[in-house]
Amino acid sequence: MTTTHAIEVAGLTKSYGDHPVLRGVDLRVHPGTVLALLGSNGAGKTTLVRILSTLLRPDGGTARVEGHDVVSDPASVRASISLTGQFAAVDEVLTGRENLVLVASLRRVPDPGAVADELLARFDLTEAGGRRTATYSGGMRRRLDIAMSLVGDPPVLFLDEPTTGLDPQARIEVWRTVTELAGQGTTVLLTTQHLEEAEQLAHRIAILHEGRIITEGTLAELKALVPPATVEYVEKQPTLEEVFLAVIGHGGASTAEARR
Incomplete structure (x- = not known):
């Protein structure tokens, strides 16, 4: 299915009980760009990402990813995306390479070992690939986490506050990774509270406040x-x-x- 936008959101609403979180969100993201979504705590950033990644059902409005509706066609949406949350979801008992092989096997990707080796090289982790991830630095774990998200080459990547808890050097490593991904054509929706992060990475910036996008642009x-x-x-x-x-x-x- 062809679409002019990688992500299209119109009039999206979501409440938790009597508490409205999203009050009519409108947003469009062009393919191959990084959009930074800024907002204070409780603004609804994570709720929006969870809806776009089919983990949460909206109350109203529409949301499409790569042309697929998140409500009526969630399987196609899941096949088009990957999600990296606020904390690295790596198995510390396994090595870096074993983590990647496991994900590739679960996603039924041909030749999981070759996929793992390619991603280790792509993310500067080849030398560390044989070590248990418990020995990795914060930046290395986050790079591995993003590498795991890219198994199968999803065209859209959601990064929900990806540098939470990282030191400045590790944050710079993640910034470099995101910049490279965008350069290779991956669409990235990045939520962050670090305004410098948005300045460094984003092609466009949207500000979510009290459940609505109140401004968006370069x-x-x-x-x-x-x-x-x-x-x-x-x-x-x-x-x-x-x-x-x-x-x-x-x-x-x-x-x-x-x-x-």
């Missing part, structure tokens, strides 16, 4: 929403943090003023 387009702060001799461009606070109604001009 970094340059979002920065244009806030008048640039100035000092006596130089002009200061607003940071993404200032843009985020301004569009959700917290800080705004006073925040920019304070940072002069």
Whole structure:
């Protein structure tokens, strides 16, 4: 099935009991791009990802991934995606290579050993492939986790706060991996609370606030929403943090003023 968007969401709603979390989300992601979804705790980022990955059923609206409806055709959606959660889901008893072989076998991919070796090389883990993952650093575990997600070459990858708990060096390793994936044509929807992460990785950025996407665009387009702060001799461009606070109604001009 052909589609002009890898991900299409329209009017999506979801409540937990009497508490509405998604109040009519509209979102489109072009193939082969990285979209960063920003939002405060409780904004609904993980709920949206869970719906898009068919782990949760929406109350209303529509969501399609690679042209497949998440409600009426969940099997096709699952065949098109992979999901990496906030914590690396690797088996620490197994080696890195054994983790990959296991996933490839479960997904019935031909020649699991060759697939494992190719992914170890792709993610700079060949030398560590024979070691138990309990000995891996945080960045290595996360790279292995993402490698496991790519078994079978899914065209769409959901990364739900992938650098949670990582030190700065490990975070940079993950950033490099995501950049390479996008360069190879993988569509990535990235949820994050690290605004620098969105600045570094995303082609487009969407801000989810109180259950709705309240703005979406390139970094340059979002920065244009806030008048640039100035000092006596130089002009200061607003940071993404200032843009985020301004569009959700917290800080705004006073925040920019304070940072002069």
